Amino acid sequence: MIKVGVIGAGFAGSFHARAYAKTPGVEVTMVADRNGDKAGALAAELGARAAADPDAVLCDPSILIVDVALPTPLHPEYAIRALEAGKHVVIEKPLSLSVEEADAIIDAADKSGRYLMVAHVLRFWPEYIAIRKVLQSGRLGRPRIATAHRLCNLPQWASWFRDPTMTGGSVLDLHIHDLDMVNWLFGQPRWVRAIGAQSELGGWDHVITQVAYDTVYASVEASNLMPLDFPFTAGLRVVCDRGVIEYQFRAGGASFESGQPQHYCLIHEPGQPNQPVEFEPGDAFEQEIAYFVSCVERGTPPDIVTADDARLAVQTALAARTSLETGDIVEISSAERS
Numbered sequence: 001m002i003k004v005g006v007i008g009a010g011f012a013g014s015f016h017a018r019a020y021a022k023t024p025g026v027e028v029t030m031v032a033d034r035n036g037d038k039a040g041a042l043a044a045e046l047g048a049r050a051a052a053d054p055d056a057v058l059c060d061p062s063i064l065i066v067d068v069a070l071p072t073p074l075h076p077e078y079a080i081r082a083l084e085a086g087k088h089v090v091i092e093k094p095l096s097l098s099v100e101e102a103d104a105i106i107d108a109a110d111k112s113g114r115y116l117m118v119a120h121v122l123r124f125w126p127e128y129i130a131i132r133k134v135l136q137s138g139r140l141g142r143p144r145i146a147t148a149h150r151l152c153n154l155p156q157w158a159s160w161f162r163d164p165t166m167t168g169g170s171v172l173d174l175h176i177h178d179l180d181m182v183n184w185l186f187g188q189p190r191w192v193r194a195i196g197a198q199s200e201l202g203g204w205d206h207v208i209t210q211v212a213y214d215t216v217y218a219s220v221e222a223s224n225l226m227p228l229d230f231p232f233t234a235g236l237r238v239v240c241d242r243g244v245i246e247y248q249f250r251a252g253g254a255s256f257e258s259g260q261p262q263h264y265c266l267i268h269e270p271g272q273p274n275q276p277v278e279f280e281p282g283d284a285f286e287q288e289i290a291y292f293v294s295c296v297e298r299g300t301p302p303d304i305v306t307a308d309d310a311r312l313a314v315q316t317a318l319a320a321r322t323s324l325e326t327g328d329i330v331e332i333s334s335a336e337r338s
Contacts, residue, residue, distance in 0.1 A: 002026050002293060005057030005087075006067045007078055009033035009042040011155065012092040013069030016119070019289035020067070021046050026293055032057045054078060058085050065296060068092065071166050072173070076101045083112040088296050090289070091118050094176050095310040097168050099318065102311040109307060117292050117302040118310035122181045124288040127247045127265045130279035131236060132185055134245055134267065141241030146185065146218040148178040152232045153254055154205070154224045161224075164203030171196070171204045171324070172317045175222035179209065179320070180305075180313035181236065182220060186213040189316055191331045194323040199225060209320040232256045243269040245277065 002025055006017045009031050020026050032051040033039035043050035051057065057066055058081055066082040068075055069092045076096055082089045089109070095118045096102045109116035122128050135143055152174070155161040167173040171194075183189060189211045196207035206223040232255055237246035245267050252259015265277040295302045319330040 002065060002296065003029040003063050004065045004067060005030040005060060005063040006069060007032045007054045007057050008069030009038040010069065014042055015285045016067045016069055016289060017042055017046055019286040022286055023290045023293050029063055030057050030060060058082055064088060072097055072168065073166055076105055079105045080108040083108040083114050086112065086114065088115045090292055093118050093120050094172050094314055096314060097172060099311065099315055102314050106307045106311060115295055115301055116307050117305060119288055120180045120305045120310060120313065121284050121288055122177055123184055123305050124284040126279040126282055128181060130265060130277045131245055131247060134277065135185060135238060140243040140245060143216050143238050143240050145239040146182055146216060148181060148236045149221040150174055150178055150234045151223045151226050153226045153228050153230060162201055164201060169203030169205055170222050170224040171207050171321045174224055175207050176313050176317045178220045178222065179316045182211055182218040183312055183316060186216045188334050189213055189332045191329050192316065192319045192323055193329045194320040196324050197225065204321060204324050207320060207324065228254060230254065243267060
């Protein structure tokens with residue numbers, strides 16, 4: 001039985017903890033959160049112990065996997081300490097707020113010999129997986145132009161999301177989902193150029209970023225400035241030489257899991273009726289957690305999303321923020337970590 005400790009009982013921590021609880025051969029042993037009521041409620045739901053001090057998770061020798069679902073500025077401290085304590089670590093995205101912090105976490109993982117995975121959940125989302133497979137098959141020819149979007153209001157489940165010093169603004173907290181997705185589809189970006197609007201607190205909370213790859217251009221939009229009752233909306237469209245593939249999703253409420261969503265994933269080919277894209281249904285959160293557990297069980301490092309992938313996502317988002325601040329095109333170096 002693999003024992004897991006979850007640090008952070010907020011939105012992401014709750015999703016992760018419930019996913020571990022549904023994974024065969026896994027026991028959620030402890031939930032830690034400085035908000036004792038949150039820790040207690042989630043722990044009681046899962047039959048785990050609650051702790052107000054995250055150190056209780058790090059010091060428990062029975063815990064093999066630590067899930068860090070804390071505000072982003074706390075990721076480096078707790079991820080590094082967990083790795084140094086001999087734990088395998090999952091971190092909620094983004095990996096960090098800077099490339100330097102990302103490098104410190106990855107270096108700690110390399111030295112520990114333990115596995116590190118950042119929860120870029122779109123890489124486990126059935127429709128995005130299916131789109132990637134179609135593009136890789138060559139059925140539609142060469143991808144030319146991609147557009148992606150993710151639109152909602154600021155998360156309402158924690159006040160710290162309003163503070164751009166904690167989140168990095170939408171560019172690092174929300175936009176990074178789709179920046180990582182287009183990186184996954186098209187590889188190493190060459191440059192970015194971004195325009196956007198700032199919130200009243202100074203965060204770049206509505207952003208449109210152009211990303212240039214070797215043979216593909218992507219336009220990626222993200223917003224946390226939508227009205228409170230605006231339904232969570234996301235999508236991806238890729239225009240290829242011989243057709244178009246697209247996924248559109250609109251939730252039944254302001255959060256992605258609310259209400260009855262409207263969604264479709266289709267291929268459009270010349271002279272053919274629209275064709276649904278076949279995919280294996282499943283819960284992306286449960287699948288990413290089950291995947292990491294299987295990596296630990298098999299002794300195989302995660303490769304669906306590597307630490308360097310997560311680092312590149314941070315690097316791409318930071319380049320977009322620099323472009324927002326300067327108005328310049330910002331090149332993205334492909335240099336490896338020092």
